[in-house]
Amino acid sequence: MAYIKAGEDTAGNPINIFYEDWGQGAPVVLIHGWPLDHTMWEHQAIDLAKAGNRVIAYDRRGFGRSSRPWTGYDYDTFAADLNALLEELDLNNVTLVGFSMGGGEIARYLGTYGDARIARVAFVGAVTPFMLKTDDNPEGVPQSVFDQIGDALTKDRFDFLQSFAKSFYGVGMISHPVSQAVLDWNFTVASLAAPNATRDCAVAFSTTDFRADLQTIKVPTLVIHGDADATVPFEASGERTANMISHAELKVYKGGPHGLFFTNKDELSRDLLAFISK
Numbered sequence: 586m587a588y589i590k591a592g593e594d595t596a597g598n599p600i601n602i603f604y605e606d607w608g609q610g611a612p613v614v615l616i617h618g619w620p621l622d623h624t625m626w627e628h629q630a631i632d633l634a635k636a637g638n639r640v641i642a643y644d645r646r647g648f649g650r651s652s653r654p655w656t657g658y659d660y661d662t663f664a665a666d667l668n669a670l671l672e673e674l675d676l677n678n679v680t681l682v683g684f685s686m687g688g689g690e691i692a693r694y695l696g697t698y699g700d701a702r703i704a705r706v707a708f709v710g711a712v713t714p715f716m717l718k719t720d721d722n723p724e725g726v727p728q729s730v731f732d733q734i735g736d737a738l739t740k741d742r743f744d745f746l747q748s749f750a751k752s753f754y755g756v757g758m759i760s761h762p763v764s765q766a767v768l769d770w771n772f773t774v775a776s777l778a779a780p781n782a783t784r785d786c787a788v789a790f791s792t793t794d795f796r797a798d799l800q801t802i803k804v805p806t807l808v809i810h811g812d813a814d815a816t817v818p819f820e821a822s823g824e825r826t827a828n829m830i831s832h833a834e835l836k837v838y839k840g841g842p843h844g845l846f847f848t849n850k851d852e853l854s855r856d857l858l859a860f861i862s863k
Contacts, residue, residue: 589673591646591666594654602666603650604643608634611704612676613861615642616667618685618710619790620746620775620783622649625684625846632854638680638861643670645687647782649774658785660793664693671702680861682707684846685817686790688826689713696798705805707860709853710817710843713826715794722794724821731791738784746775752815755842762848799829806833807860809853811841834860 588601613633615626623642634640644651667690679702683691688711718725737745750771754763810823827835838849845853
Protein backbone atom coordinates (compact mmCIF):
# COMPACT_ATOMS: atom_id res chain seq x y z
CA MET A 586 0.00 0.00 0.00
CA ALA A 587 1.19 3.52 -0.82
CA TYR A 588 0.49 6.66 1.19
CA ILE A 589 1.59 10.27 1.28
CA LYS A 590 1.31 12.47 4.35
CA ALA A 591 -0.96 15.49 3.99
CA GLY A 592 -0.48 17.34 7.24
CA GLU A 593 -1.82 16.49 10.68
CA ASP A 594 -5.16 16.53 12.43
CA THR A 595 -5.98 18.69 15.44
CA ALA A 596 -4.48 16.06 17.75
CA GLY A 597 -1.20 15.99 15.85
CA ASN A 598 -1.85 12.64 14.17
CA PRO A 599 -0.66 12.30 10.57
CA ILE A 600 -3.28 12.47 7.82
CA ASN A 601 -2.35 9.85 5.26
CA ILE A 602 -3.70 9.84 1.72
CA PHE A 603 -3.85 6.44 0.04
CA TYR A 604 -3.11 6.10 -3.66
CA GLU A 605 -2.67 3.48 -6.38
CA ASP A 606 0.13 3.99 -8.91
CA TRP A 607 -0.14 1.94 -12.11
CA GLY A 608 1.79 1.92 -15.38
CA GLN A 609 4.51 4.10 -16.85
CA GLY A 610 4.46 7.23 -18.96
CA ALA A 611 2.92 10.68 -18.67
CA PRO A 612 1.09 10.93 -15.32
CA VAL A 613 -2.69 11.00 -15.12
CA VAL A 614 -4.20 11.74 -11.70
CA LEU A 615 -7.78 10.54 -11.18
CA ILE A 616 -9.90 12.30 -8.54
CA HIS A 617 -13.01 10.43 -7.43
CA GLY A 618 -16.52 11.64 -6.76
CA TRP A 619 -18.84 11.60 -3.77
CA PRO A 620 -19.58 9.36 -1.94
CA LEU A 621 -17.18 6.81 -3.50
CA ASP A 622 -13.41 6.27 -3.48
CA HIS A 623 -10.64 5.74 -6.04
CA THR A 624 -11.95 2.29 -7.00
CA MET A 625 -14.70 3.94 -9.07
CA TRP A 626 -11.99 4.51 -11.72
CA GLU A 627 -11.36 0.78 -12.24
CA HIS A 628 -12.12 0.72 -15.97
CA GLN A 629 -10.50 4.04 -16.88
CA ALA A 630 -7.39 3.36 -14.79
CA ILE A 631 -6.78 0.04 -16.54
CA ASP A 632 -7.44 1.49 -20.02
CA LEU A 633 -5.20 4.50 -19.45
CA ALA A 634 -2.36 2.42 -18.00
CA LYS A 635 -2.54 -0.10 -20.84
CA ALA A 636 -2.27 2.78 -23.31
CA GLY A 637 1.08 3.85 -21.88
CA ASN A 638 0.25 6.28 -19.10
CA ARG A 639 1.21 6.36 -15.43
CA VAL A 640 -2.11 6.40 -13.58
CA ILE A 641 -2.39 7.66 -10.01
CA ALA A 642 -5.78 7.36 -8.32
CA TYR A 643 -6.14 8.41 -4.68
CA ASP A 644 -8.73 8.37 -1.91
CA ARG A 645 -9.93 11.73 -0.64
CA ARG A 646 -9.51 12.14 3.12
CA GLY A 647 -12.40 10.46 4.91
CA PHE A 648 -12.94 7.95 2.12
CA GLY A 649 -11.47 4.60 1.09
CA ARG A 650 -8.20 3.80 2.80
CA SER A 651 -7.18 7.39 3.55
CA SER A 652 -7.21 8.85 7.07
CA ARG A 653 -10.55 9.87 8.56
CA PRO A 654 -9.99 13.11 10.50
CA TRP A 655 -12.88 14.89 12.16
CA THR A 656 -12.34 18.16 10.29
CA GLY A 657 -10.80 19.40 7.05
CA TYR A 658 -13.56 18.65 4.54
CA ASP A 659 -13.38 21.87 2.57
CA TYR A 660 -11.97 22.61 -0.87
CA ASP A 661 -8.96 24.59 0.30
CA THR A 662 -7.90 21.52 2.26
CA PHE A 663 -8.76 19.12 -0.58
CA ALA A 664 -6.63 21.20 -2.96
CA ALA A 665 -3.79 21.16 -0.43
CA ASP A 666 -4.03 17.36 -0.26
CA LEU A 667 -3.81 17.16 -4.05
CA ASN A 668 -0.83 19.49 -4.01
CA ALA A 669 0.86 17.32 -1.38
CA LEU A 670 0.38 14.28 -3.62
CA LEU A 671 1.82 16.01 -6.69
CA GLU A 672 4.79 17.34 -4.75
CA GLU A 673 5.56 14.12 -2.87
CA LEU A 674 5.52 12.10 -6.10
CA ASP A 675 7.18 15.00 -7.97
CA LEU A 676 4.69 14.76 -10.81
CA ASN A 677 4.96 17.07 -13.82
CA ASN A 678 3.16 17.34 -17.16
CA VAL A 679 0.11 15.96 -15.33
CA THR A 680 -3.36 15.36 -16.68
CA LEU A 681 -5.91 15.91 -13.90
CA VAL A 682 -9.25 14.14 -14.28
CA GLY A 683 -11.93 15.02 -11.74
CA PHE A 684 -15.34 13.38 -11.49
CA SER A 685 -18.26 15.16 -9.81
CA MET A 686 -16.93 16.79 -6.63
CA GLY A 687 -13.44 15.88 -7.90
CA GLY A 688 -13.84 18.63 -10.48
CA GLY A 689 -13.85 21.06 -7.59
CA GLU A 690 -10.38 19.90 -6.54
CA ILE A 691 -9.10 20.67 -10.03
CA ALA A 692 -10.59 24.16 -10.06
CA ARG A 693 -9.44 25.08 -6.55
CA TYR A 694 -5.99 23.56 -7.09
CA LEU A 695 -5.37 25.61 -10.25
CA GLY A 696 -6.84 28.72 -8.66
CA THR A 697 -4.52 28.33 -5.65
CA TYR A 698 -1.34 26.65 -6.87
CA GLY A 699 -1.27 27.43 -10.59
CA ASP A 700 -0.54 25.11 -13.49
CA ALA A 701 3.26 24.68 -13.39
CA ARG A 702 2.85 20.92 -12.91
CA ILE A 703 -0.31 20.56 -15.03
CA ALA A 704 -0.53 19.81 -18.76
CA ARG A 705 -4.30 19.50 -19.14
CA VAL A 706 -7.48 18.95 -17.13
CA ALA A 707 -10.76 17.07 -17.62
CA PHE A 708 -14.00 17.75 -15.77
CA VAL A 709 -16.34 14.72 -15.82
CA GLY A 710 -19.84 15.31 -14.47
CA ALA A 711 -18.25 18.01 -12.34
CA VAL A 712 -19.92 20.21 -9.71
CA THR A 713 -18.29 23.36 -11.08
CA PRO A 714 -18.82 26.29 -11.39
CA PHE A 715 -21.22 26.76 -8.42
CA MET A 716 -23.98 24.37 -7.47
CA LEU A 717 -25.96 26.53 -5.05
CA LYS A 718 -28.70 28.86 -6.26
CA THR A 719 -28.08 32.40 -4.98
CA ASP A 720 -29.05 35.90 -6.08
CA ASP A 721 -25.98 36.11 -8.31
CA ASN A 722 -26.17 32.44 -9.33
CA PRO A 723 -29.80 31.90 -10.39
CA GLU A 724 -28.86 28.85 -12.50
CA GLY A 725 -27.92 26.90 -9.37
CA VAL A 726 -29.80 24.29 -7.35
CA PRO A 727 -32.03 25.51 -4.47
CA GLN A 728 -30.69 25.17 -0.93
CA SER A 729 -33.74 23.09 -0.02
CA VAL A 730 -32.46 20.24 -2.22
CA PHE A 731 -29.17 20.08 -0.34
CA ASP A 732 -30.99 20.41 2.99
CA GLN A 733 -32.97 17.31 2.08
CA ILE A 734 -29.72 15.42 1.37
CA GLY A 735 -28.28 16.47 4.71
CA ASP A 736 -31.44 15.50 6.58
CA ALA A 737 -31.57 12.11 4.83
CA LEU A 738 -27.92 11.41 5.66
CA THR A 739 -28.58 12.23 9.31
CA LYS A 740 -31.79 10.22 9.55
CA ASP A 741 -30.63 7.05 7.76
CA ARG A 742 -27.39 7.31 5.81
CA PHE A 743 -27.59 3.74 4.52
CA ASP A 744 -31.11 4.12 3.14
CA PHE A 745 -30.14 7.38 1.46
CA LEU A 746 -27.08 5.82 -0.15
CA GLN A 747 -29.11 2.98 -1.61
CA SER A 748 -31.77 5.22 -3.14
CA PHE A 749 -29.23 7.82 -4.26
CA ALA A 750 -27.29 5.21 -6.25
CA LYS A 751 -30.29 4.47 -8.47
CA SER A 752 -30.56 8.09 -9.54
CA PHE A 753 -26.77 8.28 -9.80
CA TYR A 754 -26.74 5.59 -12.52
CA GLY A 755 -30.11 6.40 -14.07
CA VAL A 756 -31.84 3.26 -12.81
CA GLY A 757 -35.63 3.37 -13.09
CA MET A 758 -38.65 1.16 -13.57
CA ILE A 759 -37.70 0.54 -17.20
CA SER A 760 -34.08 1.69 -17.46
CA HIS A 761 -31.40 -0.59 -15.95
CA PRO A 762 -28.04 0.68 -17.26
CA VAL A 763 -26.12 -1.06 -14.46
CA SER A 764 -26.51 -4.40 -12.72
CA GLN A 765 -27.62 -4.99 -9.16
CA ALA A 766 -24.03 -6.02 -8.48
CA VAL A 767 -22.83 -2.53 -9.38
CA LEU A 768 -25.42 -1.00 -7.07
CA ASP A 769 -24.30 -3.35 -4.31
CA TRP A 770 -20.65 -2.39 -4.85
CA ASN A 771 -21.59 1.29 -4.86
CA PHE A 772 -23.42 0.92 -1.55
CA THR A 773 -20.57 -0.98 0.07
CA VAL A 774 -17.95 1.62 -0.89
CA ALA A 775 -20.15 4.58 0.05
CA SER A 776 -21.28 3.08 3.36
CA LEU A 777 -17.69 2.51 4.50
CA ALA A 778 -16.77 6.20 4.17
CA ALA A 779 -16.56 8.25 7.37
CA PRO A 780 -20.09 9.53 8.19
CA ASN A 781 -18.83 13.02 9.03
CA ALA A 782 -16.84 13.16 5.79
CA THR A 783 -19.89 12.12 3.78
CA ARG A 784 -22.02 14.86 5.32
CA ASP A 785 -19.36 17.58 5.31
CA CYS A 786 -18.39 16.90 1.69
CA ALA A 787 -22.01 17.30 0.62
CA VAL A 788 -21.94 20.74 2.21
CA ALA A 789 -18.61 21.55 0.55
CA PHE A 790 -19.56 20.65 -3.01
CA SER A 791 -22.96 22.32 -2.74
CA THR A 792 -21.78 25.65 -1.32
CA THR A 793 -18.31 26.26 -2.78
CA ASP A 794 -18.10 28.87 -5.52
CA PHE A 795 -15.50 27.91 -8.15
CA ARG A 796 -16.24 30.67 -10.64
CA ALA A 797 -13.10 32.67 -9.88
CA ASP A 798 -10.99 29.49 -9.96
CA LEU A 799 -12.27 28.55 -13.42
CA GLN A 800 -11.22 31.95 -14.75
CA THR A 801 -7.58 31.08 -14.00
CA ILE A 802 -7.51 27.93 -16.15
CA LYS A 803 -5.27 28.30 -19.19
CA VAL A 804 -4.29 24.68 -19.90
CA PRO A 805 -6.23 22.52 -22.40
CA THR A 806 -9.56 21.57 -20.86
CA LEU A 807 -12.11 18.84 -21.58
CA VAL A 808 -15.63 18.92 -20.13
CA ILE A 809 -17.68 15.70 -20.26
CA HIS A 810 -21.23 15.53 -18.98
CA GLY A 811 -24.37 13.45 -19.45
CA ASP A 812 -27.42 15.40 -20.55
CA ALA A 813 -29.63 13.14 -18.38
CA ASP A 814 -27.57 13.69 -15.22
CA ALA A 815 -30.08 13.92 -12.37
CA THR A 816 -27.39 14.30 -9.70
CA VAL A 817 -25.37 17.21 -11.12
CA PRO A 818 -27.63 18.70 -13.82
CA PHE A 819 -25.84 19.48 -17.08
CA GLU A 820 -27.40 22.93 -17.50
CA ALA A 821 -26.27 24.02 -14.04
CA SER A 822 -22.77 22.60 -14.25
CA GLY A 823 -21.14 21.06 -17.33
CA GLU A 824 -22.65 23.51 -19.78
CA ARG A 825 -21.73 26.51 -17.64
CA THR A 826 -18.23 25.21 -16.91
CA ALA A 827 -17.52 24.87 -20.63
CA ASN A 828 -18.88 28.35 -21.27
CA MET A 829 -16.73 29.89 -18.56
CA ILE A 830 -13.52 28.32 -19.93
CA SER A 831 -13.47 29.74 -23.43
CA HIS A 832 -10.99 27.21 -24.83
CA ALA A 833 -12.69 24.16 -23.30
CA GLU A 834 -13.80 21.22 -25.42
CA LEU A 835 -17.29 20.03 -24.47
CA LYS A 836 -18.54 16.47 -24.97
CA VAL A 837 -22.15 15.75 -24.07
CA TYR A 838 -23.15 12.11 -23.61
CA LYS A 839 -26.70 11.83 -24.88
CA GLY A 840 -28.89 10.13 -22.30
CA GLY A 841 -25.91 9.80 -19.96
CA PRO A 842 -26.60 9.78 -16.20
CA HIS A 843 -24.14 10.89 -13.54
CA GLY A 844 -22.23 7.61 -13.17
CA LEU A 845 -20.60 7.83 -16.60
CA PHE A 846 -17.49 6.01 -15.42
CA PHE A 847 -19.54 2.82 -15.53
CA THR A 848 -22.56 3.42 -17.78
CA ASN A 849 -20.32 4.92 -20.51
CA LYS A 850 -17.04 3.39 -19.41
CA ASP A 851 -15.62 2.58 -22.87
CA GLU A 852 -16.64 5.92 -24.36
CA LEU A 853 -15.16 7.78 -21.41
CA SER A 854 -11.85 5.91 -21.69
CA ARG A 855 -11.67 6.63 -25.43
CA ASP A 856 -12.38 10.32 -24.96
CA LEU A 857 -9.83 10.67 -22.16
CA LEU A 858 -7.17 8.85 -24.20
CA ALA A 859 -7.84 11.03 -27.23
CA PHE A 860 -7.60 14.16 -25.10
CA ILE A 861 -4.37 13.06 -23.42
CA SER A 862 -2.75 12.20 -26.76
CA LYS A 863 -3.35 15.64 -28.28
